[in-house]
Amino acid sequence: MTGVPSAEVLEPQAVAEWLHIDVTWVLAAIARADLPVLGYRSDGVPLLATDEVQAWLRRPTLADDET
Numbered sequence: 543m544t545g546v547p548s549a550e551v552l553e554p555q556a557v558a559e560w561l562h563i564d565v566t567w568v569l570a571a572i573a574r575a576d577l578p579v580l581g582y583r584s585d586g587v588p589l590l591a592t593d594e595v596q597a598w599l600r601r602p603t604l605a606d607d608e609t
Contacts, residue, residue, distance in 0.1 A: 577598055
């Protein structure tokens with residue numbers, strides 16, 4: 543993962559580039575409602591808030607409680 547993008551709103555392709563992952567993974571996460579969407583462009587492209595993506599990346603998991 544590279545540094546946080548300067549833009550406050552990102553398209554899926556920008557999120558994928560930021561996280562060094564495939565854009566299809568980002569779109570699948572959006573479809574599963576795992577990744578929060580800020581809204582959609584008029585052509586249907588989802589828009590994601592940079593700070594929401596960061597919060598999503600820091601979310602706790604069940605494995606966090608394992609010792």
